[in-house]
Amino acid sequence: MSEYTKRVYSETFAILQLLQEEFMNKIPENLIEILKTEKDDNYIVNINPNIPLEEQDLDPDTISLLAMLKVDYWCEDENEKNELLEIFNKNEEEEQENLREQYNPDDLFKEKTSKIEDEQLIQYKESGIKKFLNKLFSFISRK
Amino acid sequence: MEKNKIQESIEGQKLFSKVTKSSVDKARNVIQQYSNKRQEKEGEYK
Numbered sequence: 109m110s111e112y113t114k115r116v117y118s119e120t121f122a123i124l125q126l127l128q129e130e131f132m133n134k135i136p137e138n139l140i141e142i143l144k145t146e147k148d149d150n151y152i153v154n155i156n157p158n159i160p161l162e163e164q165d166l167d168p169d170t171i172s173l174l175a176m177l178k179v180d181y182w183c184e185d186e187n188e189k190n191e192l193l194e195i196f197n198k199n200e201e202e203e204q205e206n207l208r209e210q211y212n213p214d215d216l217f218k219e220k221t222s223k224i225e226d227e228q229l230i231q232y233k234e235s236g237i238k239k240f241l242n243k244l245f246s247f248i249s250r251k
Numbered sequence: 252m253e254k255n256k257i258q259e260s261i262e263g264q265k266l267f268s269k270v271t272k273s274s275v276d277k278a279r280n281v282i283q284q285y286s287n288k289r290q291e292k293e294g295e296y297k
Binding site: 109113123126127128131138139142146155156157158159160161162168169171172173174175176178179180182191192193195196197199200203 | 254255256257258259260261264265266267268269270271272273274275277278279281282285286289
């Protein structure tokens with residue numbers, strides 16, 4: 109297990125300890141055991157119980173792990189679960205869309221093609237100017 | 252234990268408003284993989 113994951117488990121376990129017992133009771137024992145034994149004991153976690161978690165500097169993966177616990181074990185009913193799943197799906201679609209916009213291979217191809225087209229246009233313009241100058245010189249030299 | 256701000260965050264949706272499906276799946280998979288490994292090891296010891 110990576111050091112990063114161990115730190116995420118430390119943060120998550122510290123949060124679990126600040127919740128009412130019923131929350132812990134809803135999570136399977138083996139899952140709590142994994143968090144407990146695999147967390148980084150040397151990692152100092154600073155969670156303030158008087159400040160909402162969304163206002164504290166939590167690792168995004170800690171929030172994702174809490175989201176997993178919420179969906180799998182803590183939701184009151186199917187409606188709450190479905191509402192959350194809808195949010196996660198919507199965020200996923202938005203993230204994928206952003207990634208597509210940032211790294212769209214079609215756009216990269218378009219950019220390359222337009223560069224080539226620009227170069228060709230410059231070459232064409234240059235050849236046009238050359239032709240004009242050649243004609244001008246030949247006209248002057250004939251006189 | 253009295254309800255604190257942490258509990259309120261967990262019960263609400265604001266904390267999870269930016270979470271993506273793939274990040275939740277990833278968290279679940281890591282736990283699952285580790286759980287499977289532990290079970291395999293326990294099986295070896297038995």
